[in-house]
Amino acid sequence: MTVDKIALVTGANRGLGRSAALALATRGVRVVVTHRGDAAGADTTVEQVQAMGGTAAALRLDISDVSSFASFTSELGAQLERWGTSRFDILVNNAGVGVFGPLETVTIDDFDTVMGTNVRGTFFLIQSLVPLLAQGGQVINVSTSLTRHASPATSVYSASKAAVEALSRTLAAELGPRGIRVNSIAPGPTATDFNGGAMRDDAGMRQVLAGQTALGRVGEPEEIGDAIATLASEGMRWVTAQRIEVSGGALL
Numbered sequence: 001m002t003v004d005k006i007a008l009v010t011g012a013n014r015g016l017g018r019s020a021a022l023a024l025a026t027r028g029v030r031v032v033v034t035h036r037g038d039a040a041g042a043d044t045t046v047e048q049v050q051a052m053g054g055t056a057a058a059l060r061l062d063i064s065d066v067s068s069f070a071s072f073t074s075e076l077g078a079q080l081e082r083w084g085t086s087r088f089d090i091l092v093n094n095a096g097v098g099v100f101g102p103l104e105t106v107t108i109d110d111f112d113t114v115m116g117t118n119v120r121g122t123f124f125l126i127q128s129l130v131p132l133l134a135q136g137g138q139v140i141n142v143s144t145s146l147t148r149h150a151s152p153a154t155s156v157y158s159a160s161k162a163a164v165e166a167l168s169r170t171l172a173a174e175l176g177p178r179g180i181r182v183n184s185i186a187p188g189p190t191a192t193d194f195n196g197g198a199m200r201d202d203a204g205m206r207q208v209l210a211g212q213t214a215l216g217r218v219g220e221p222e223e224i225g226d227a228i229a230t231l232a233s234e235g236m237r238w239v240t241a242q243r244i245e246v247s248g249g250a251l252l
């Protein structure tokens with residue numbers, strides 16, 4: 001049985017993950033929507049995909065719980081089987097957390113949460129799921145524009161995403177011979193719940209950020225989702241080991 005391309009998007013119950021899922025679905029990609037407990041949010045994403053004539057399913061996955069990855073891989077395999085295949089094509093590592101504050105306020109728990117989620121979780125999820133990736137498949141890791149420009153009080157978060165970018169490049173070299181490409185997308189400030197919703201709700205912050213951005217405003221989630229879906233598309237098949245910033249030209 002021939003099936004469409006299939007993507008898995010982590011943290012797709014809201015925010016950029018949901019936007020990526022919808023943008024992929026618009027382009028005919030089936031989507032596995034993962035969430036770490038917000039089943040209602042994930043169901044909404046699935047319903048939105050279905051409303052546009054697409055196909056999606058929700059699975060639970062906490063990317064900080066590396067010990068659950070083996071059983072998650074089996075659950076994913078079972079879902080793929082229900083769709084008549086044993087492989088998927090696009091892994092979007094979107095789920096992530098930020099803890100923001102100056103050097104002296106960051107606790108060891110904060111550090112471990114950010115690194116344990118963004119770096120450890122992303123790395124071991126790739127390790128677990130690459131065996132299910134189809135020939136010609138790909139991994140897209142969500143980073144941040146903060147790996148290029150420095151902003152005070154973002155050190156641990158930025159460092160975690162810099163690590164994600166470094167592992168993306170190295171894994172591109174490692175997995176290239178298997179036909180798998182690996183890239184990172186680096187959003188600039190975007191209007192989601194992230195950072196307490198500040199980029200969406202704090203008018204003062206939005207104004208400051210707009211003044212630092214070539215295109216003169218904060219990004220919208222759909223703009224990141226579209227970029228992820230475009231990077232995932234056939235027209236980008238020769239692109240690997242790249243960091244693509246989607247920030248409207250933040251802090252140039």
Ligand SMILES: NC(=O)c1ccc[n+]([C@@H]2O[C@H](COP(=O)([O-])OP(=O)(O)OC[C@H]3O[C@@H](n4cnc5c(N)ncnc54)[C@H](OP(=O)(O)O)[C@@H]3O)[C@@H](O)[C@H]2O)c1
Binds near residue numbers: 013
């Ligand atoms: N918005 C921005 O300005 C911006 C800029 C650059 C990069 N990013 C990156 O873009 C990605 C998505 O951010 P967003 O703006 O959509 O933020 P968001 O609205 O806060 O969403 C974060 C998503 O990650 C999920 N998540 C967090 N920890 C998780 C875990 N341990 N296991 C599974 N899922 C987990 C959240 O799940 P819950 O709903 O359960 O919390 C949620 O789905 C993140 O990697 C973030 O670092 C965002």
